[in-house]
Amino acid sequence: xxxxxxxxxxxxxxxxxxxxxxxxxxxxxxxxxxxxxxxxxxxxxxxxxxxxxxxxxxxxxxxxxxxxxxxxxxxxxxxxxxxxxxxxxxxxxxxxxxxxxxxxxxxxxxxxxxxxxxxxxxxxxxxxxxxxxxxxxxxxxxxxxxxxxxxxxxxxxxxxxxxxxxxxxxxxxxxxxxxxxxxxxxxxxxxxxxxxxxxxxxxxxxxxxxxxxxxxxxxxxxxxxxxxxxxxxxxxxxxxxxxxxxxxxxxxxxxxxxxxxxxxxxxxxxxxxxxxxxxxx
Amino acid sequence: xxxxxxxxxxxxxxxxxxxxxxxxxxxxxxxxxxxxxxxxxxxxxxxxxxxxxxxxxxxxxxxxxxxxxxxxxxxxxxxxxxxxxxxxxxxxxxxxxxxxxxxxxxxxxxxxxxxxxxxxxxxxxxxxxxxxxxxxxxxxxxxxxxxxxxxxxxxxxxxxxxxxxxxxxxxxxxxxxxxxxxxxxxxxxxxxxxxxxxxxxxxxxxxxxxxxxxxxxxxxxxxxxxxxxxxxxxxxxxxxxxxxxxxxxxxxxxxxxxxxxxxxxxxxxxxxxxxxxxxxxxxxxxxxxxxxxxxxxxxxxx
Amino acid sequence: xxxxxxxxxxxxxxxxxxxxxxxxxxxxxxxxxxxxxxxxxxxxxxxxxxxxxxxxxxxxxxxxxxxxxxxxxxxxxxxxxxxxxxxxxxxxxxxxxxxxxxxxxxxxxxxxxxxxxxxxxxxxxxxxxxxxxxxxxxxxxxxxxxxxxxxxxxxxxxxxxxxxxxxxxxxxxxxxxxxxxxxxxxxxxxxxxxxxxxxxxxxxxxxxxxxxxxxxxxxxxxxxxxxxxxxxxxxxxxxxxxxxxxxxxxxxxxxxxxxxxxxxxxxxxxxxxxxxxxxxxxxxxxxxxxxxxxxxxxxxxxxxxxxxxxxxxxxxxxxxxxxxxxxxxxxxxxxxxxxxxxxxxxxxxxxxxxxxxxxxxxxxxxxxxxxxxxxxxxx
Numbered sequence: 001x002x003x004x005x006x007x008x009x010x011x012x013x014x015x016x017x018x019x020x021x022x023x024x025x026x027x028x029x030x031x032x033x034x035x036x037x038x039x040x041x042x043x044x045x046x047x048x049x050x051x052x053x054x055x056x057x058x059x060x061x062x063x064x065x066x067x068x069x070x071x072x073x074x075x076x077x078x079x080x081x082x083x084x085x086x087x088x089x090x091x092x093x094x095x096x097x098x099x100x101x102x103x104x105x106x107x108x109x110x111x112x113x114x115x116x117x118x119x120x121x122x123x124x125x126x127x128x129x130x131x132x133x134x135x136x137x138x139x140x141x142x143x144x145x146x147x148x149x150x151x152x153x154x155x156x157x158x159x160x161x162x163x164x165x166x167x168x169x170x171x172x173x174x175x176x177x178x179x180x181x182x183x184x185x186x187x188x189x190x191x192x193x194x195x196x197x198x199x200x201x202x203x204x205x206x207x208x209x210x211x212x213x214x215x216x217x218x219x220x221x222x223x224x225x226x227x228x229x230x231x232x233x234x235x236x237x238x239x240x241x242x243x244x245x246x247x248x249x250x251x252x253x254x255x256x257x258x259x260x261x262x263x264x265x266x267x268x269x270x271x272x273x274x275x276x277x278x279x280x281x
Numbered sequence: 282x283x284x285x286x287x288x289x290x291x292x293x294x295x296x297x298x299x300x301x302x303x304x305x306x307x308x309x310x311x312x313x314x315x316x317x318x319x320x321x322x323x324x325x326x327x328x329x330x331x332x333x334x335x336x337x338x339x340x341x342x343x344x345x346x347x348x349x350x351x352x353x354x355x356x357x358x359x360x361x362x363x364x365x366x367x368x369x370x371x372x373x374x375x376x377x378x379x380x381x382x383x384x385x386x387x388x389x390x391x392x393x394x395x396x397x398x399x400x401x402x403x404x405x406x407x408x409x410x411x412x413x414x415x416x417x418x419x420x421x422x423x424x425x426x427x428x429x430x431x432x433x434x435x436x437x438x439x440x441x442x443x444x445x446x447x448x449x450x451x452x453x454x455x456x457x458x459x460x461x462x463x464x465x466x467x468x469x470x471x472x473x474x475x476x477x478x479x480x481x482x483x484x485x486x487x488x489x490x491x492x493x494x495x496x497x498x499x500x501x502x503x504x505x506x507x508x509x510x511x512x513x514x515x516x517x518x519x520x521x522x523x524x525x526x527x528x529x530x531x532x533x534x535x536x537x538x539x540x541x542x543x544x545x546x547x548x549x550x551x552x553x554x555x556x557x558x559x560x561x562x563x564x565x566x567x568x569x570x571x572x573x574x575x576x577x578x579x580x581x582x583x
Numbered sequence: 584x585x586x587x588x589x590x591x592x593x594x595x596x597x598x599x600x601x602x603x604x605x606x607x608x609x610x611x612x613x614x615x616x617x618x619x620x621x622x623x624x625x626x627x628x629x630x631x632x633x634x635x636x637x638x639x640x641x642x643x644x645x646x647x648x649x650x651x652x653x654x655x656x657x658x659x660x661x662x663x664x665x666x667x668x669x670x671x672x673x674x675x676x677x678x679x680x681x682x683x684x685x686x687x688x689x690x691x692x693x694x695x696x697x698x699x700x701x702x703x704x705x706x707x708x709x710x711x712x713x714x715x716x717x718x719x720x721x722x723x724x725x726x727x728x729x730x731x732x733x734x735x736x737x738x739x740x741x742x743x744x745x746x747x748x749x750x751x752x753x754x755x756x757x758x759x760x761x762x763x764x765x766x767x768x769x770x771x772x773x774x775x776x777x778x779x780x781x782x783x784x785x786x787x788x789x790x791x792x793x794x795x796x797x798x799x800x801x802x803x804x805x806x807x808x809x810x811x812x813x814x815x816x817x818x819x820x821x822x823x824x825x826x827x828x829x830x831x832x833x834x835x836x837x838x839x840x841x842x843x844x845x846x847x848x849x850x851x852x853x854x855x856x857x858x859x860x861x862x863x864x865x866x867x868x869x870x871x872x873x874x875x876x877x878x879x880x881x882x883x884x885x886x887x888x889x890x891x892x893x894x895x896x897x898x899x900x901x902x903x904x905x906x907x908x909x910x911x912x913x914x915x916x917x918x919x920x921x922x923x924x925x926x927x928x929x930x931x932x933x934x935x936x937x938x939x940x941x942x943x944x945x946x947x948x949x950x951x952x953x954x955x956x957x958x959x960x961x962x
Contacts, residue, residue: 011485015380019399022377026402026453028423029413036416044421090315093308100305105316112323114506114564116514118533119557120323122540122549123330146322153315166673169640172660173667173744174687174734184686188677209407209517210533214541227408228517239412246409253404261397 030250037243055244063226063245069252072222075137075212076205079144080198086145087152088194094153095160109150117147117210125214135217143211148201155200159193199260206253223249327557330550338545346551356552359532360559363513366444366531368563370451371509374459375501382463383493386472396464400457410450411521415441418449446522447529451512459508466500467493502571506564513560532556589616589651589741592774596646597656598798599632606632608798609646614776616741619768621777621789623821629798630778631746637776638744639663650741661690666735666773670747672727674719680706680730681715687738705737708767725756732764736771745777749784761787782821786810794818812853816862816938819930824864825907829939832931834858839931844902848878850929860934867895869928870908876923882906884918 037055039048059065094106112120124143125134133139163186171185209224216225227249230242335343342348350356381399385392405413418424420437428434440446470493478488516533523529532552540549592614599607607629614620622630635641637648639660648656655663666687674683682689684705688698706712709729719727728748735743748764749757765788768775779785785792786806794801794809794817802814813819820827830841836855841848841863850863873879882898893911898920900906908922 011380012384015384018377019381022456023398025417025424028417029410029453030405032416032423033409033413036412046423046426086314086318089311093311097306097308099309105312108316108319108324112319114510114560115327115557116510116533116560118514118516118536119553119560120327120330122536122546122553123333124322124326126333126540126546126550127326127329142322145318149315149318164671164673166669166671167675169638169660170667170669170673170731170734171675171686172640173638173665174738175661175664175690176686177659177661180690184689185675203403207403207406210514213517214537224406224408227406228521231408231411231521242408243412246406246412249406250404250409253406254401257400257404261400 033243034247037240037247039240055238055240056248058238059241059244059248062241063230065223065245065248068221068223068226071137071220072206075140075144075220075222076202078141079148079205080201082141083145083148083152083201084194084198087149087197088156088190090149091153091156092160095157096165109153112146112150113154117208118214120146121211121214124211128215134215135220137220139215139217140212140220140222143215144205144208146211147208148205151201151204152197155197156190156193159197160190163189196260199256203253203256203260206256223252331554333547334551334554336547337551338547346548347555349548350551350555355530356535359530359535359552360555362529363515363531363533364559364563366447366451366515366519366529367509367512370448370455370512370515371459371505373452374455374508374512375463375505377456378460378463378504379497379501382460382467383489385464386467399460402453403457405453407450407454407517407521410453411518414446414449414453414522418446441522442524444523444528447515447519450518450522451515454518455508455511458511459504462504462507463497463501466497466504469500470496499571502567506567509563509567510560513556513563532559589774591615591649591651592742593649594633594637594646595649597633597636597643597648598645599629599636599641600644605798607636610800612793612800612803614774616774617772619775619777619788619790620793621779621785621791622793622795623779623782623785624795625780627797628795630780630795632798633795634744634746634776634778637742638665638667664738664740665742665744666738666740667744668728668731668735668746668748670750672719672724672731672751674727674730674734676719679716679718680711680722683719683730684733684737686734691738701737702733705733708736708770709733709763724752725760728752728760729763732767736767736773739771739773741774743773743775745775747779748777750779750781757784764788782823794821813864813930814854816864816932816935819864819932820938823866824930825867826863826865827939828863828865828904828906829934830861830863830931832856832858832861838926841929841931843900843904845900845904846880846902848880848924848929849926850931851927852931856931856933862932862935862939864930864932865924865928867907868909870910870922870924872910872912872914872920873923874921878923878926878929879921880906880924882908882920882922884914884916884920887914887916 035048036042038051038053040050040052042048090109094102121143124146128134128139128142133142167185167189168181171181176184206222207224208222209228212222212225213228216222221229223245227242227245230245334346337343337345337349339345385396389395402410416422418440420439424440425434425437428438440449474492474496475488478492483491514533515531516537519525519529519531519534523531525534533556536549536552536556539545539552594610594612597607597610597612598605610629610633612620622633624630632641636643636656639656639658639662643656646656647654675686678686681702685698685702688701693701702715703712706715709732711726711729711733714722714726714730719730722730728751731748735745745764749760752760761784764777767773768788777785777788786809789806791803791805792809793803796817802809802818809818810822813822813824816824816827828843828846830843830846832839832841832852834855834857836852839850839852839856839861841850841861843863846863848863870880881901882896883901884896884898886897888895890909893909894914896908896910896914898906898908914920
């Protein structure tokens with residue numbers, strides 16, 4: 001409250017006004033889709049002629065949503081597990097050691113995040129097809145791992161840095177060997193960070209359009225890609241069914257995000273690094 | 282492992298120790314899978330694509346694809362079109378998130394709720410956003426209906442199937458991301474610095490201008506880069522809510538069109554490489570600015 | 584308990600480099616079983632490096648470490664069986680106090696009843712029985728350090744290593760914990776190597792002190808030996824000789840005449856010094872305010888701090904050099920006084936530019952507070 005009083009009034013009102021304008025329009029965008037997905041017919045009027053739920057049943061049947069969801073789940077889980085298995089050890093090494101060429105390695109992990117997915121997705125898809133992986137589920141998994149592994153590395157490195165290395169030294173002094181240190185000390189301390197990174201990877205993978213679009217075949221499409229095809233091939237199916245599917249997608253993402261927010265306070269992703277620096281001083 | 286260590290000969294020990302002094306020991310083995318992965322699935326394909334771009338399908342010298350790209354206005358203009366979408370979108374997202382994140386710093390009522398609402402658009406996905414924009418901002422949509430009801434306009438304002446629709450879509454999908462990053466960078470700045478400044482007589486604008494903003498600018502540069510990557514690779518929304526063959530013919534569309542529809546992987550890779558280069562140039566400019574900014578800030582403080 | 588006893592721990596030419604820079608150079612040190620040895624020096628002097636080499640957390644670049652006839656520097660830390668207490672406690676944040684203390688026993692597969700008994704015993708020794716089921720985060724700094732000590736001693740290790748264990752605590756707690764550590768050492772008789780930058784702590788705790796400077800041992804001896812007879816200006820600076828003055832001397836051994844602007848006195852050179860520049864070292868408390876006698880020095884008083892029975896005074900010689908002294912007589916800023924220093928309390932050492940520079944830097948940083956650092960020591 002005190003802080004609010006320190007700030008000039010008009011600025012505050014402007015910020016709130018812009019935010020509310022944005023949120024109202026956002027709500028309109030979402031509501032338009034939700035209402036349409038329940039409507040029987042809606043052309044040009046303020047409100048549809050009637051409401052129905054049958055588009056959801058249609059979407060489920062017509063788009064073989066069960067299979068699509070199964071593929072989406074398989075791909076996402078595989079990406080989460082593999083990127084954690086590869087990324088966490090690498091993050092550990094980066095957090096704990098200073099070695100010649102460390103900046104180069106960090107850059108190598110930063111590039112896949114900094115280069116647009118389409119830019120490396122096209123050559124990657126070409127290579128995957130060359131090795132007969134294009135169009136398969138493994139191709140989709142590998143392509144989605146490209147941004148996910150660096151993502152895990154870059155989020156876990158500050159998290160591990162924040163775990164005092166003296167704790168490992170203390171465990172060693174108590175007679176713990178490498179394996180015991182890992183299972184009894186490191187693993188329990190890493191769980192929150194790994195969980196947070198995994199959920200973020202899950203959200204990213206479910207939402208990743210470009211890479212999946214470039215590498216997926218008909219049987220290895222995830223929900224986003226199926227949605228895209230069904231919308232761009234408009235006219236064949238009722239737009240309400242597409243909307244129904246989009247709502248299903250959003251709901252499942254929402255569930256993931258709510259779970260994610262329970263584990264990570266988004267505002268603390270970077271603070272951890274700051275705290276760590278403070279402690280080092 | 283431990284027994285081997287105990288039996289190690291002095292010479293072997295010495296070598297190990299010399300390496301360990303420089304930070305090289307077994308722990309670095311943990312890096313191997315990650316590095317191998319990046320090399321195999323990012324660097325190799327990227328270099329492969331680079332090589333491919335110099336082997337044009339139609340022949341005509343290694344640079345034929347690049348020459349064609351820059352000779353044909355339809356292809357060449359994609360860079361400009363994409364920048365015209367991506368830069369404003371990233372800029373709006375970053376600039377809008379700063380004051381909001383700044384407001385959300387203190388003990389504001391309903392902070393968690395507002396944060397959650399602002400972050401929700403991440404879950405919307407391209408298609409729902411696109412459908413929503415078409416229906417809401419369309420000529421018969423609620424937005425135009427309200428404008429007409431308020432007598433602000435006579436006919437329908439064209440907001441979809443053009444530049445604006447794509448820009449809206451980029452803002453909706455990019456803002457939550459920029460907001461989250463800005464919030465986390467902002468919370469990394471010690472609030473007592475601002476208190477110190479206000480004790481020294483700085484007004485809110487001076488505090489923001491001379492304390493918070495310089496400290497925040499490296500974070501903002503990073504946020505801008507990451508949101509720009511998202512906006513620059515705009516693809517599905519340019520097709521779904523834009524005018525993909527003319528005013529929103531962005532570079533990704535050109536690249537995907539070449540490789541997935543014309544099966545000209547060489548040209549597709551060429552456009553992808555050009556895309557990466559443009560992207561890296563923008564990032565380099567931003568990071569240079571950031572470097573200048575930060576030095577200025579520390580100099581000012583001292 | 585007896586199996587953990589040893590007669591001698593011997594460090595033989597132990598050295599450690601970091602990327603070409605020597606952090607520790609050819610350290611020779613022999614520690615008897617049951618002894619309490621302190622490694623003393625400013626940050627960066629190599630004391631922590633020495634401790635980490637001893638623990639096995641840092642591999643040696645050269646030399647060897649022997650426990651009686653057993654070479655241990657090739658063993659990984661977990662096989663050496665030493666206990667260690669860290670500056671920032673390094674408790675396992677996810678384990679309760681009981682599980683923290685019992686961690687080492689668990690690693691050694693000690694039975695559950697035995698573990699319980701020994702953990703209870705260790706917690707009783709550090710007076711933390713009632714906190715056994717708390718998490719470290721719920722304890723105060725002093726309590727956390729007690730847990731860390733309990734964790735180190737519960738194994739009754741042949742050697743306990745302490746890395747500045749008190750420097751994260753506030754002054755009052757530091758004194759209390761110092762007594763506690765001394766008490767534990769006396770009752771358990773565990774051989775201890777203790778690293779600190781605080782000379783008072785080192786003097787009050789240790790049986791023997793090792794003074795390090797840039798990786799090189801300066802002097803080894805009992806607190807009494809070091810306090811009475813520092814071998815060089817650097818050690819003197821650490822032993823409470825807060826006045827290190829650049830002077831000229833004719834050279835010699837024993838009684839030596841030294842001069843500087845505003846200063847002409849007789850001092851004592853324990854080891855022969857060459858003629859020319861030298862360093863005179865005087866403790867603040869060795870000055871006496873008087874007009875008569877030998878070795879008189881004129882001082883202009885600048886800053887006075889009240890310390891109860893006596894005052895900490897900072898003044899200047901006629902030559903402009905800053906001088907710190909303690910006085911029972913009441914002085915005020917602006918006073919011009921004459922003080923005397925006994926010739927055997929004014930030590931003369933060979934010139935040492937680094938020691939002087941360090942003394943000057945310390946004087947510059949503390950000029951506003953003449954008694955910021957403890958001037959004397961309890962011996």
